[in-house]
Each structure stands twice: as structure tokens, then as C-alpha cells.
Amino acid sequence: MWARFYAKDLRIIAHYLGIMILFMGAIMLAPLLVSCVMQEWETSVHYVMGIGCALSIGALLRLAKINTGQMERRHAIAVTGLIWIVGALFAALPLWLSGHYSSFLDSFFEGVSGLTATGFSLVQDLDHMSTADNMWRFILQFLGGQGVVVIAMALGLFTQVGSSFYNAEGRQEAVLPSVAKTARFIWAFSATVVLIGTIILTAILLLSGMEPVRSLFHGLWLTIGSYDTGGFAPQSSSFIYYHSWPLEIVAMIFMCLGAINFALYARIQRGHWREFTKDIEVRTLGIWTFIMIVAFVAAVCAGTYLTDYLSLLRRGLFTIVSATTNAGYQVLSTNQITTMLTSGAFFLITIATAIGGSAGSTAGGIKAMRVGIIFKGLSLRIKAVLLPQSAQTNTRYNHIGQHLLTNELLSASLVIAALYVITYLIGTLAGIACGYEAIHSMFESISATSNAGLSSGLAAPDAPVIMKVVYILQMWMGRLEFLSLLALGASLFLSLRPQRRVLHPHATPRRIFRTKRNAVQQEAQESGDK
Numbered sequence: 001m002w003a004r005f006y007a008k009d010l011r012i013i014a015h016y017l018g019i020m021i022l023f024m025g026a027i028m029l030a031p032l033l034v035s036c037v038m039q040e041w042e043t044s045v046h047y048v049m050g051i052g053c054a055l056s057i058g059a060l061l062r063l064a065k066i067n068t069g070q071m072e073r074r075h076a077i078a079v080t081g082l083i084w085i086v087g088a089l090f091a092a093l094p095l096w097l098s099g100h101y102s103s104f105l106d107s108f109f110e111g112v113s114g115l116t117a118t119g120f121s122l123v124q125d126l127d128h129m130s131t132a133d134n135m136w137r138f139i140l141q142f143l144g145g146q147g148v149v150v151i152a153m154a155l156g157l158f159t160q161v162g163s164s165f166y167n168a169e170g171r172q173e174a175v176l177p178s179v180a181k182t183a184r185f186i187w188a189f190s191a192t193v194v195l196i197g198t199i200i201l202t203a204i205l206l207l208s209g210m211e212p213v214r215s216l217f218h219g220l221w222l223t224i225g226s227y228d229t230g231g232f233a234p235q236s237s238s239f240i241y242y243h244s245w246p247l248e249i250v251a252m253i254f255m256c257l258g259a260i261n262f263a264l265y266a267r268i269q270r271g272h273w274r275e276f277t278k279d280i281e282v283r284t285l286g287i288w289t290f291i292m293i294v295a296f297v298a299a300v301c302a303g304t305y306l307t308d309y310l311s312l313l314r315r316g317l318f319t320i321v322s323a324t325t326n327a328g329y330q331v332l333s334t335n336q337i338t339t340m341l342t343s344g345a346f347f348l349i350t351i352a353t354a355i356g357g358s359a360g361s362t363a364g365g366i367k368a369m370r371v372g373i374i375f376k377g378l379s380l381r382i383k384a385v386l387l388p389q390s391a392q393t394n395t396r397y398n399h400i401g402q403h404l405l406t407n408e409l410l411s412a413s414l415v416i417a418a419l420y421v422i423t424y425l426i427g428t429l430a431g432i433a434c435g436y437e438a439i440h441s442m443f444e445s446i447s448a449t450s451n452a453g454l455s456s457g458l459a460a461p462d463a464p465v466i467m468k469v470v471y472i473l474q475m476w477m478g479r480l481e482f483l484s485l486l487a488l489g490a491s492l493f494l495s496l497r498p499q500r501r502v503l504h505p506h507a508t509p510r511r512i513f514r515t516k517r518n519a520v521q522q523e524a525q526e527s528g529d530k
Contacts, residue, residue, distance in 0.1 A: 005078070005491055011064040012071060016079045017086060018061025024087050025054025028094070030139055035132035043132045046094040054090045074491060081488045084144075084476055088112040091140055098133045100124050102461050105468060112472050114140030116479040117362060119231020119328035119453020120471065122461045126236045131217060137232050138221045144479070145228025145258065145362035146190050186262050190227070197223030197254050204247050222247070226254040229363045231328025231453030238330040245314060248331065252321045259285065259325040259357025261369075263400050278398040281358040284372035285324070292352045293320045299345035323352035326363040328453025338440065338456050350443045353452045354424065364451030364478050366420045370413040372397065377410040419482040423449045423474060430470045431458060448474040 005013075032047040034040075088111030096107035106122040113120040114137055123129065123137075202219030206212065221234050235241035239248060260282065267275050276282055297316045315331050322329045330337075337346065356365015376395055384393045395405050424446050431441025436458055444458040448471040459471055477485055 005074075009075065012075045013078045013082075014061045014064040016071070016075070017082060018058045018064065020079065020083045021054050021058030021061065021086065021090060023058075024090050025051045025058060027139060027143070028054065028136070031094070031132040031136040034135045035130070038131045040130045040132050043094075043098065043130045046097040047132065047136075049097065050090060050094040053093060057090075074487070077484045078488050078491070081480060081485050084112065084115050084479060088115050091115065091136070094136060095133060098130065100126070100129055100133070105465065106461055109468050109472055110137070111140065112475050113453070114138075114230070114232065115144040116451050116475045117141050117144040117228050117230040117364070118448065118451040118475045118479075119225070120448065120455060120459045120475070121232060121453075122459070122468075124461055126234070129234075134217070134221065134234050138224045138230075141228050141230030141232055142190075142194070142224050145224075145230060146186055185266060189262065189265055193227050193254070193257060194220070194223050197227060197250070200250055201247065204244060204250065205242075208242070208244055208247075222251060223254060225329065226251040226327055227258040227362065229255060229258045229325050229327040229357065229361075229451075231326075233329065237333070239318070240331055240333060248314070248318050251327075251329065252318060255321055255325040255327040255329075258327070258362040261358040261360040263360055264358075267400060275398065275400070280372040280376070280397045280399050281368045284368040284375075285357060288352075288355060288368065288371070289320065289324045292324060292348060293317055296320050296345055296348045296352075299342050299348055302342055302344065319349060320352055323349050323452065323454060324355065324357070326353065326356050326365055326450055326452040328447070330454065334455060334457045343439070346439065346443070349454065350439075350446055353443075353450050353454060354420070354446045356450050356452075364449075366417050366450075369399065370417055373405065373410060373413045374417065376405050377413075380405065416481060416483070420449060420478070423477060423482075427470055427474050430467065434464050434467055444471070445474065449478040451475060451478050 028047050028051045032044060032051065035044040035047060088108055091111035091114065092104060092107040095101060095110055096104045100123050101107040101110065102122075102124065109120070109122050112118075119141075198216070198220045200219075201222050202215045205215035205218055210218065218234055221232070224230065225232050233239070233241075239251070261279075264276060264279055264282070293316060296319065297312060300312055300316060318329075318331045321327075332341070337349070354365060355371055356367055357363025359367045359369040376397055380393055380395045383395075387393060396402050397405055424442065427445025427448060428438065428442040431444060432438055436444075440456045440458055443454075443456045446452070447454045448459070458467065
């Protein structure tokens with residue numbers, strides 16, 4: 001039996017959604033402060049308006065009366081699923097007022113891309129965007145990388161219903177005994193990494209000749225974009241703008257840090273260092289990245305572009321690491337990727353983007369965990385074919401301890417992988433229907449669903465409205481890994497359908513007919529009395 005949403009359910013959802021909208025309004029204080037410090041007064045007005053809208057609507061929704069302890073898993077799924085879209089609507093308001101977007105849809109697209117840590121951007125004249133607006137874009141990516149709900153729990157929200165929200169956001173592993181402590185660990189670890197990265201990248205930019213204040217902001221933004229595998233850049237040419245191989249090396253390190261499961265960092269912190277090299281996710285991601293780098297360099301060598309071997313290795317390594325971690329940063333321009341690389345090299349970037357990083361990390365995609373489990377299951381099936389039928393076969397894998405590979409786990413991994421592939425295909429067909437080439441449509445579709453942000457030029461301000469909507473849906477579904485949104489969609493659909501009257505189990509056709517006839521006669525009699 002499918003669960004339906006009733007009036008009391010909508011009050012619960014509205015109540016907790018209002019809390020999240022108030023949280024989004026409070027976060028807007030950060031870019032407002034930056035605009036005041038940088039004396040960007042016109043931009044300050046935009047964020048005052050955004051904060052006012054968020055606080056007003058959030059407070060109204062917060063007034064929905066509920067009783068303590070009413071939160072259920074389906075309510076958490078609804079709130080978690082909706083906040084990525086509703087939050088993006090409020091995040092889009094100051095961006096739209098900035099004048100750097102041709103329509104509100106474009107700024108909404110930017111908000112979804114930021115909160116899902118994708119990195120697609122429809123901004124115009126990015127090089128002259130205000131410091132506050134750029135700060136807001138990267139704050140959105142920081143929120144999305146760790147998870148909006150995770151950061152809200154780390155700040156003390158949802159303390160009584162945290163586990164429901166934590167699981168609804170696509171996270172299954174509790175890093176620490178309680179979900180609240182897990183959220184605080186993720187927040188503290190990420191804040192520490194961003195602080196260290198900002199110091200290192202700021203120093204590199206200062207040594208390269210950039211002015212101090214600009215170096216600080218760019219160092220902060222590039223660290224957030226790398227670690228949260230977001231892909232937003234403060235310059236339109238991404239990492240090409242800096243022409244700095246030390247900057248690229250440090251950024252790749254933080255990309256890899258962001259693509260590792262938070263639970264594994266907690267184990268390392270407790271002294272379990274050996275689990276890092278034994279972990280199925282780390283091994284799968286390492287092997288996959290190495291294969292992609294070797295194949296990509298070989299494919300580029302087959303063409304006439306990048307004949308300098310040092311430049312080939314540098315750009316090839318950065319491109320593949322950016323793709324496999326779903327960071328989305330580029331050291332090759334869109335024109336170079338689409339026209340100068342061989343078709344094989346272009347296809348390899350596409351496939352590398354599809355897999356993504358680890359589960360429970362800032363990266364998107366199918367995830368290395370599921371790929372490792374699928375290959376483990378494949379080897380188990382091959383072993384079963386070779387052995388006698390009476391022999392029992394099983395296999396184990398390392399991930400925060402030893403685990404037995406079960407049929408249920410294998411089927412779950414296959415289902416999620418299949419949903420990703422189906423979504424990749426739907427987005428590709430949508431691009432083809434809009435007149436784009438198949439290979440470019442596939443590249444953009446996979447990048448959107450995997451929350452990678454690498455673009456072949458299709459996600460642009462002049463793209464058809466239908467394609468922008470398709471990419472928004474793909475970014476949203478890929479971030480929550482489908483099942484939560486499918487459950488939410490099914491519940492909402494059934495809630496709109498009229499509910500059938502349940503008859504007595506022993507009712508006969510004659511009794512049913514009499515019941516209906518009596519109801520009609522009673523209704524006619526009441527009409528006559530009136």
C-alpha cells in the first residue's frame with residue numbers, strides 16, 4: 001500500500017520546510033556582509049531583499065501547527081527533496097537582481113547547480129561579477145557539497161529527527177554513533193580542509209603576483225570549488241586563467257579529498273590507517289582513475305593536438321582527476337575539448353564523469369562503491385559457474401570493516417546504476433531532439449546527472465528553455481540519487497488522486513448495488529427537501 005499525504009502531513013512538511021527557508025535567509029547574511037565590506041551597496045540591497053523574502057515566507061510556513069514527534073521518514077524525504085528546489089528559488093533572487101542573468105530561470109538554474117554542487121553556470125560577464133555575488137555562488141556550493149540538511153543539523157537544527165533527514169539526503173552511513181555528532185564531524189572536517197586550502201592557494205596566488213584581497217577571495221573560492229567538487233570558478237576561463245601548475249596540483253589534491261567518503265576520514269582519525277588502502281571505494285576509484293589517465297593520454301597522443309609531452313601529462317592528469325571526482329574544473333577550453341581532442345579522448349572524459357567519486361562524499365555519479373560491488377558480484381557469478389553446483393560461494397569486501405556481499409546489496413547497486421544510465425539516456429535524447437549532436441548531448445546529460453559541471457557548450461544562456469529544465473531535473477535527481485525523489489513523486493501523485501471508498505470484505509454485488517441505489521435515493525430526497 002502506497003503512503004498518501006493528508007492535510008496534517010502537509011502541515012508537518014511546511015513547518016520543517018519553513019525552518020530550512022529561514023536557514024537559507026540566515027546564510028545570506030554572509031554575502032551581505034561581504035558586499036558591505038567591499039562597498040558594493042547596490043548588491044547589498046539585493047541581499048536585503050533576498051533575506052526579507054526568505055524570512056517572511058519561512059516564518060509563515062513555520063507557523064504551521066504540528067505536535068512534537070510527528071515527523072516520519074516520508075516527511076523527511078519530502079522536506080529534503082523539496083529544499084534543493086525551494087532553496088534554489090530563494091538563492092536565485094539576489095543573483096537575478098545582479099543583472100548577470102538573462103532571465104529568472106537562468107538564475108534559478110544557477111541556484112540548483114550551486115546547491116547540488118554541479119558547477120554548470122549560465123552567468124553572463126562572470127569576470128566583472130561583484131565579490132558578494134561570487135561569494136554567494138560558492139557558499140551555495142559549500143552547502144551543497146556537505147549537504148544542506150547536514151549543515152543545518154550541525155548548527156543544532158532537527159536534533160530530534162536528524163536520522164530521518166540524514167538518510168533522506170542519500171547518506172546511509174553514520175560516521176559517529178549519533179547523527180548529530182556525524183553532522184558536526186562533517187562540518188568541522190570540511191571547515192578545517194577549506195581553511196587549510198585557502199591559506200595554501202592564497203599564498204600561491206600572492207606569489208604569482210595577484211593583489212592580496214583578490215588572492216584571499218580566489219583562494220577561498222577555488223578551495224571550496226575543488227574540495228566540494230563543485231566546479232564554479234570566479235573567472236569565465238576556469239583554471240586556464242591562472243596558468244599555474246602549483247595551483248593545479250594543490251587543487252587536484254583537494255578534489256581527491258572531497259571525493260573520499262567522510263566515514264573513512266572518521267576511521268582514520270581514530271587510528272585505523274590501514275582501512276584507507278583496503279577500502280573497496282578507494283581501490284576502485286584509484287584503479288579507475290589510473291586507467292582513465294593512461295587511456296586519455298594515449299587517445300590524445302593519437303591526435304595532432306598537445307604534442308608537448310609535459311603539457312600533455314599536466315592537462316591530461318588534471319582533466320581526468322576533475323572528471324572522475326566530478327569537480328568540473330577545466331584546463332582545456334570548451335572549444336579545445338569539442339574540436340581539438342580526438343573523439344576517443346572526448347568519450348573517455350564522458351565515461352570518467354559518469355562514475356564519480358565515493359558514496360557519502362561531496363562527489364556525484366554512480367559512485368565507486370557501487371561499481372566495486374558490481375564487479376565483485378560479477379566475479380562471484382563467474383566463480384559460481386566454474387564450481388560444482390553443490391559448492392557454496394560468497395565474497396567479502398572492505399568498507400569500514402569486513403562485510404559479506406549479499407544479493408540484496410548487489411541488486412540495490414544495480415538498480416541505482418540502472419537509474420543513472422536511464423537518466424543519462426533520457427537527457428541525451430532530449431538534447432538530440434533539440435538539434436544537438438549525439439556525443440555532445442550525451443556528455444552534457446551525464447555531466448548534469450553526475451553533478452560534474454564539465455560542459456561541451458550546451459548548458460549556455462542561449463540554450464532552449466526545455467533543455468535548461470531537463471538539466472535542472474537531472475541535477476536534482478542525481479544529487480538525491482533518485483529513490484527519495486521517486487518515492488516523493490509517487491506519494492504526491494497518489495495524494496492528488498481521489499481515494500476509493502473501501503467496501504466491507506463480505507459485500508456481495510447485490511449489496512453493493514443496493515448501497516449505491518440507497519445513496520442515490522437519499523441524495524434525491526435531500527435535493528427535493530431543499
